Each structure stands twice: as C-alpha cells, then as structure tokens.
Amino acid sequence: MTASRPPTLVLGVIGSDCHSVGNRILQAFFEEAGFRVVNLGVIVPQDEFIDAAIEAEADAILVSSLYGHGELDCAGMRERCIERGLDDILLYVGGNLVVGKTPFDEVRRRFEAMGFDRVFPAATDLEEAAHLLREDLQRRRQPAAVTA
Amino acid sequence: MTASRPPTLVLGVIGSDCHSVGNRILQAFFEEAGFRVVNLGVIVPQDEFIDAAIEAEADAILVSSLYGHGELDCAGMRERCIERGLDDILLYVGGNLVVGKTPFDEVRRRFEAMGFDRVFPAATDLEEAAHLLREDLQRRRQPAAVTA
C-alpha cells in the first residue's frame, strides 16, 4: 500500500446470505468516507473475498453476515487468507452474526477467536467503525518500532 | 354455624386502599354463589373487619388489598382475630398484595406466615376460589375425627 492511493476495502455478504440493504449502505458510506470499495454484494463465498482482495491489493476485508449462519460461513476464513498469501490483511466482520439473540461480548469472543480483527453488532455507528478502521490501517503502515 | 343458613362472609378492602371495582364484583359473585356477604367496601381497618365478623357470626373474612400496602396493613391480623375471640375464623386474602411485581409463591409464603389460610393473586378464577372456600368451610363443620 502506498501513501498516495486511498485504502482499499473488499466488501460483501458471506455465504448464502441475501441481505442486500446494509451492504448498499456500507458501500455508499465507505466511499463517501474516502475509501476505495470493491463491493461483491451478497452471497459471497470465502474464496471470492480473497480473490478480490488479492486482485485489488486490498487493505481490509469487511465481511457482513446478517442471516445467522455467520459462524458456519466464517469458520476458517483467517486460515484461508494466510494460505492464499494474505498474511496480515485486516479482517472485519459485522451484522447479526449468530443465530438468535446473544450477548454481544459472547459473539465478539467467538469471532475474535476465529481471527477477525474487529467484530461489530448490527447496531453499529458507522462513523465509529470508519474511525477504528483508519486507526488500524495507520498502525499497520507504521514500522513496528514506532507503534511499540 | 348451623346447616340451614348460608355461610356468611365479611368482605372488604383493607387499609387506605380505595380500589372499589374488584370489591363490587366479589360481592356480586359470592352472593350469586349462595353466600351471605357483609361488604364493608374500601378503606377498612382490621378492627372493622373483626367487629363485622363478630356481629354477623361470620364464617370467613375475605380481605382484599390491591394498592401494595397489603403487607403493612395485614400484619398482626390473625393475632388480632384471636385476641378478639375469633379463634378459628377462616382468613382469606387476595389482590395485588405487595409492592411491585413479585413471584406469587413468595407472596403466598409471606401471607401464610402471617396466618392467612389462603392467598390469591389478582388474576384469580373466582369459581375456583368459591370452590376452595366451600371445601374449607365443609372441613371445619365436620368433626375432626372424620377429616383426619
């Protein structure tokens, strides 16, 4: 990633999930917020995210899952990224991630354990998410010595 | 109590409680169900219940409390009955007996501990209550040997 071009995000709704409304809004929001967005839309398999991230030299993958199968669909995604050479790409996930009303801390734990860098509930303030994303990207750009 | 006359109930809403609607209905219901009812209405002190029970040679006192001060208002009522010579009068209590939503088992325990024979929540099937009342009265009429 060079300093001159805007950070690139790959966006999509994973698995067999068809919820398209939030996806449209996320695309509009992050573009407006100055990111380059590659939006894969809904019903996106893990590999399609990774293909797109490689092709676009993306800085982060933003996975959405609304329909409840998030846990089933996201399992192994971090490993798959590494396998395909995306060693330290940022992995965010958000939405209604599990089946049924569940305390969010519990949900966060499960998805962090799967290797996601940040986990968001459906009721997320997007400004806040964008802020965290910029911070996380900033941190990765800087040499480890500076952040340490 | 003789077998010929209908059992007599003293009815009233205890303490500073003004809820009169249920009281009207209880009177109409128990009269219809064949009881003689002495209805003291609302805002009835303990002693007024007892006076009326003595005067009417009542078989049971039915105390209502809706407004939440039931525990405060009913404390010592059983003792007071005994003190005034009503040794084994039936004491029923019903309504919204304590302040705030409380598991009914807990409420029952507290009022039984105060010496009430039966304790009813506001959502009581009156037919059921009348049935229990008849049973309880029946049991008292029969010599102890028969029920034991």
Next chain:
Amino acid sequence: MTAPTLQWNAFLETREEVLASWPTGRDVRLEEGLAVQRALPEERRFATRMREAREQRALLLQPRAGVSLVDEHIRLLRYLETEGGADLLPTTIDAYTRQGNYPEAARGIERSVVASTSLLNGFPAVNHGLAECRRVVESVSRPIQVRHGTPDARLLAEITLAAGFTAFEGGGISYNIPYTKRVPLERSLTDWQYVDRLAGHYTAEGAPINREPFGPLTGTLVPPCIALAIGILEGLLALEQGVRSLTLGYGQGGQMIQDIAALQVLRELAAEVFGERGFPDADVTAVFHQWMGGFPPDEAKAFGVIAWGAAVAWFAGADKLIVKTPHEAMGIPSKEANAQGLRATRQVVSMLADQPWADPPAAAREREVLAREVRAILDRVLELGRGDVKAGVVAAFAAGVLDVPFAPSVHNRGRVLPVRDHEGFIRLFHPGSLPLPDDILAYHRDRIAERARAEGRDIGFAMVTDDIYAVSKGRLVGRPR
C-alpha cells in the same frame, strides 16, 4: 352569588393551621417558595412546556413513579429521563400520605429502610419535607409534577410547590369520589379551593403552576359525559382561585372514535364554558391517559394495550400522554418496566408524528351527542348551585346529577351503570339521575339493545362485569364465553 375567590387573609389564617398540622409544615415560607419557582429555567416549568406542546402540536410523555426513599426516588426519576426519554416527570405520592396518615407513612419509610426496598406505593413527600423535596426537584432536568389522589392536599401542596414542583394534579371531586369513602364533598372542595388559591397566588406572582384535574376518575367504564363535566367543573373551580394553566384529562375508554371525540369535545367545551364564565385567558391543554382499567397480566399483551393507547392519544390530538407499563396488572413497576412503557409509547407516537389524521365520519355524531350531554349536565349543576360552582357540585352529587360509576365514596349515588354497546362505545345502561335529554337516553338504549340482541342475552350486571374484565382478558367488549 358569593365571590368565589378565597380572601387572602382568610387563606393565611387557614394556612397557619395547615402548616402546623405536621412538623415538616413549619419549614415552608411562601416567599422562599416563590423565589425557588421564579428561578426555574423555562424548560423546567410545566405550564410553559404544556403550552408549547399545544402550539407545536407535540405530544409529551409522562410516566407515573414514586418510591419510599429520596435517593431511590431520584434514581428512578433520572432513569425515566435518560432510559425512558420522559418529557415530563411525576412524583407519585403513597396512599398513606394521600389519606393524611403521616404516622403510617413514617412507619413505611422506616420499614423500607430496613427492607432496603420500597414498601410504600409512592413517595411520602410530606414526611420527607421541604428540603428533601427540593433535592428531588433539583436532581432532574424536566418539569416535574405531583400526582396523587389526596382529598385534603393542602399541606402536600404547600411543601411541594415551595420545593419547586411546577404542577399539581387533582381536584375536589376527582381526588375525593374515586379515592375516598367518607370525606364529604363540601370539605374536599373547600380544601382544594385552598390548593387552587395557593397555586393562583404563585401564578399571580410570576410563577404559574399547572393544575390538572384527574380525568379518569375510577378508570372503569366511565361514560365520557361524566368525566368531561367533572373535569370542566374542576377547571372552573381552579380558575376561580387564580389558576391559569390548566390541563384537562381524559382516560382512554378503548373505543377509538369515542376516545377521539371525547378529547376534542373536552377541549372545545372547556374553552367555551371558561369563556362564558369570565375566563377567556385560561391556558388549557389536554392530557390523555392510556387505558386506566384492569390490564392483562401478560406483559406482551400489556404492551399491546399501551401501544394502542399511544396511537389513539396521537389521533385525538392530546398535548400530554400518561403512560402505563407492562407491569400494570402486577404491581408498582420497576424502573425498567416503566421505561419500557415509555419507549414503546414513544415508538408509536413518533412513527405517527408525520402522518396526517382525518377523523372518521362517525366521530362527528359522537361529538355532537357528547357535547349535548356535557352541556346538559353542566347547566343542571350550575342551576343547582344558582351560579355557584362549588354549591352546585355538592348538590349535584347529592341529587345524582353527577354520579361516578364504581366509585367508593358514600357521597356518590352509584346509580349510574355503564355498559359497552355492540361497537365498544361506553353507553348508559342505567342513567341514574343524570339530566340527559330523552332522545339521547333513547340513543344509548338503542345502541345497547343492539348488542343484547347480537349476543342473545339480557343486559345486566353480568354483562357489565364481562366488560370490566374484557381488556384484561384480551378484548374490548366482554362477549359471552
């Protein structure tokens, strides 16, 4: 006709007795109270917020709430502000205080401290006294009102108004007939003239106090004509003593068209009558109460009742809405349940806020009938009093010209028996001695007969009982099982 406004000197004489009747009364100073009131910012003044609501066609939400201890009460109110989003706050007074039984209230406070939970069904403001009440007022950022049910509220008013409460609910009829058993009307009306005179004094001295007759009365199948007549009469009594900010109330009856018509007629007639009687400057607003009868014990169903009440309040164009909670049938609500009632209500009201509403055609007929009914009652009451409102009210209750169904007071005839018609309207089955025109009585009879035919049963107390239970069992009309 005697000049109805209490003479200031006579008032001051009575005042000494009132303040001497319980130790906390001694702390009250009128000038101090006025200073506190005058210093309040406008957004914490009830009268101002109510007037703004009317002008902006807003619907303000207010819960009921009160617990035994001061700190706990403050926590409760703050919670209702922040988590409930209440626009207006209450302080609901416990039932011992309402009956002037301060020793029992004191015992309740003590036992609450020991039990470390509230054992009283409200906030014992008189026992806590001026300084503690002021602490309550100062702890919140919304206008705050005293809500109770007290036939003799003189000391309560002295203390709470001096503490900075800017609104005071009740009246000599509405806080006697549904709330007490033996208090003579003449006495409660006189005691409330005192309260109104006090509120009128604050008003004249630059600190308007909002006064609100208790519209729902027994909350149980009250025919709108009775509620409206009483509300307007109490309004007049308050105006006579110098009150200017008046909020007239109506408790949801459940039939949408009837409820909407009732609130509209209340507003219109009040303005007319107040004008005719020399109070064109009365600042009148309207409050709607969500269903005041027995609630369903199930919380989900209670939410249904609450939300529907919210919608009707909006349609009826109320300025304020008194909100119930999902715990209603169970007991005094937890602060969480109270805030839930507010939020469910807010959601409905704000989803409707932008939507235009046009009354259904049937509302016009109900309005017309109702206006004639209320006028007939008011005319007769004023006639009985030869122009004197208080005397008229006393005579009217004695004669059954005013008569509140299911009320506990022995001074209420209790001859009126209401029942719903086939479409859910509350009608008069027994009109008692209400002075209604014959054609209107026939209208009531016909509508009820229609239901009796449809249900194939006679009209009688069983039908009334079914109607009383109906909402708590999930219907409006108590149909035979």
Next chain:
Amino acid sequence: MTAPTLQWNAFLETREEVLASWPTGRDVRLEEGLAVQRALPEERRFATRMREAREQRALLLQPRAGVSLVDEHIRLLRYLETEGGADLLPTTIDAYTRQGNYPEAARGIERSVVASTSLLNGFPAVNHGLAECRRVVESVSRPIQVRHGTPDARLLAEITLAAGFTAFEGGGISYNIPYTKRVPLERSLTDWQYVDRLAGHYTAEGAPINREPFGPLTGTLVPPCIALAIGILEGLLALEQGVRSLTLGYGQGGQMIQDIAALQVLRELAAEVFGERGFPDADVTAVFHQWMGGFPPDEAKAFGVIAWGAAVAWFAGADKLIVKTPHEAMGIPSKEANAQGLRATRQVVSMLADQPWADPPAAAREREVLAREVRAILDRVLELGRGDVKAGVVAAFAAGVLDVPFAPSVHNRGRVLPVRDHEGFIRLFHPGSLPLPDDILAYHRDRIAERARAEGRDIGFAMVTDDIYAVSKGRLVGRPR
C-alpha cells in the same frame, strides 16, 4: 400464445429429475401425498381457514418459525399454538436449503446436534425428509405452511406437500429477486411453474393447496405499485397452473393511509385482473406483514412497531397477519419472544375487533393513484409478453418495467429509488423505467419536493438512507438530525 399450463407428462418427466436430485426425494409418492392431504380435517386445511377468515372478517395470526432439529421444531410450533395462540403455523426453511445447498444444511444439522442448539436459521425440510416432515404436520393442530425464499423449490414442495403441509409460500419473482444474486428469472419462473403445477394437481384432486406470493419483497421502502404488480403477476402464474386458493401479500410500509389503500387495491385489482384473464373462480385472500424493514433493537420499541402493525392490518381488512417479534433486530427469536409478538398482536387486534373503521378521505386518492400505477405496469408487462405472463415478466425485468428497490439480483435493474414524502408515504424519487403515467410521476415528484423544502435539503441517497434507518431509530420519516 402458448398454453401456459404445464403438460402432465412433461411435468412427470421433470419430476423424476427433481426427486432424484437428493436422496430424500426418493421417498415421495404422489398418491400417498394426496391420501395424506385428503385425510386432513378441514380445520387443518389452510385454504379452508383462509376462506373462512375472509367470509367472517376475521384476522388470522401467523408467526415465522423454524429450527434445525425436528423435535425442537415441533416443540417450538406447539409452544406457538398454546402460548402464542397462533391461528396458523409456519415452518420457516433455513437459508442453505433455500439455495439448494443440502450438504451445508446437513453440516448445520450435525453441528446443531453437537452444540445442542439450533445453528441453522430455519428448518431444513429436505434433509429431514418426508417421514420427519409428516411427523411435524401430525404434531400440530393448526394449518401449517412452508415459508422460505427458495428460487428452485421443486423438491421442497414435493416433500412438504406430500407430508401434509397445506400451504406453500413464494413465487418465481418474489423468491428470486430479493433472495438471490444470479439465478435467471426464466429459470426460477419455470421452476415455480412446476411448484404451481404440483399444487394445482393436489387442488384438482380434492386437496387444495394455498399458495402465497411473497408480498414484501426486500421489505425496504418498496413502492406499493411494484409490490402489487408482482403479487398479481405471480398470482396469475399460479392460477395458470391450476392453483385456486391464493393469498396475496403486502408488507407494511408504515404510512397508515398508504398501507390501507394498498391492501384494498391489491384485493380489488387482483379480482378484476384474474376475472379478465379467465380465473373468476380464484379464491383470493389477503395477508399483511408487520413492518419488514429494520427494527429497533430495543424490545419495548419493537413491541410498539408490532402493535402498530397489528392495528393497521385490522384497519386494512387483511385476512391474515404475519407477526414479528421483539427480537427482530437481534436474531432468530426464541420461542418465548415469538409468542410475545403473537400475544401483543392478538391484544391489539381483538381490542379493535368490534370497532367499525371508516377510511380517511385521503385513502380514496391514494387508492386511485395506486390502482392506475399497477394497471399501467401490468399492461406493459403483458404487452411485453404478448399475453404470455412469464415471458412478459422476464422482459419487464430486463427493461426495468419491473424493478425492485435494494434487491440483490443482478437480473433486477435496481434503478428505482424510493423515498418518503413529508407525510411518510413511500414515493418514487427515481422512477427508473417504471411505465407510469406522467401526471402520476409529477405527483410523486411534487410530494417529495414538499419534503425537501420542509427539511431544507436536497433529495438524495442520504435522505433514502435516513428513511431506511428511520423506524429502527424510532421514527417513520428519516428527518435530518
């Protein structure tokens, strides 16, 4: 114009492939299914209950519900019968099954057994197979329907209808465009002709199957004209294959007058169009869906949305109401939350049941505009298909004559952009290529312009986004902050 009804022999040929596509298909025998269906008592037959509801002006309540494992699913349905008081039951199918991904569904079942909680978002009926599905049907005492979102539902229909489900939701448009990304319309329409032919066969053989196009589509600001046109077209497609019991649906838009008008127009136009096209004997009923867009996460607020939807369904005269739950924004509801939604809804509906309703005057205008819009779209679709409905639909989507806002399908143009007007009506900001008369487009523009003026901002995607979020944030119209 080709005869649209599938030839029986061609159907049977395809059928072999369908049943062979997954092992559980092998168990299905048509005659056995018919026997099961015919043996059902009438009170468990969907078509019968829906017709009765229309005749008796009743409003039947139905939840959504489905979990991974059979016993758990049965417990859930029974709970909704007894504790929820549901009139009609669902079996909501999981999203893997909807996409025909039975291996994933199998994995979900296994992992659910291990986790001993449902990890699927619905009931994987195909994987469980005929006998287990029959066990579900036999375990309940209300009519039961399959609800899903499956573009190719042939195997699902074969199994569930043979198991005794008496109603089947969906259609070639409504279960493609909002639910999938790349499935060609031509294919889903053909696959749904198969489903309808199957349902038509059952119908002809004395076991009427109720069919219900999915009215709400994306559930998000769908202009009523689009939803209604699609519903009527799917109805026609089903009728062509022999279906007779049809329930047409509409998802609450939130503006009361618009919602009421929409359901009425849907009924009227459907009857007209079906009559004109040779199906005067169609047995049409109407279903209303409580708010299908984003819900408020707060449960109390969700109850507000639910209760208000119940009231509007009643006003609109629906025969059936699909009920949401207080968990809607959070996740698949627990059985308790599901029953709560039902009970809150029941309370409102039954409190309104006796009350007459008269449409507000504004409804007439909306009805007129809407009827012209739908007619215009339908005419153009049928013109494009030269009388053939299926061909017309395919051509119409390609041309943007049919266009569903926010839909994920690449076969949907996605040029239509809706936005609310100042009073909350859903209007067309971008009409895309919808073939609407100029005066109507001007009407939409004017109404939206009014809002833009009032809010002092331009119409644009920001306003649309605000509207999408509005209800979940406690309003109907997404006003600027």
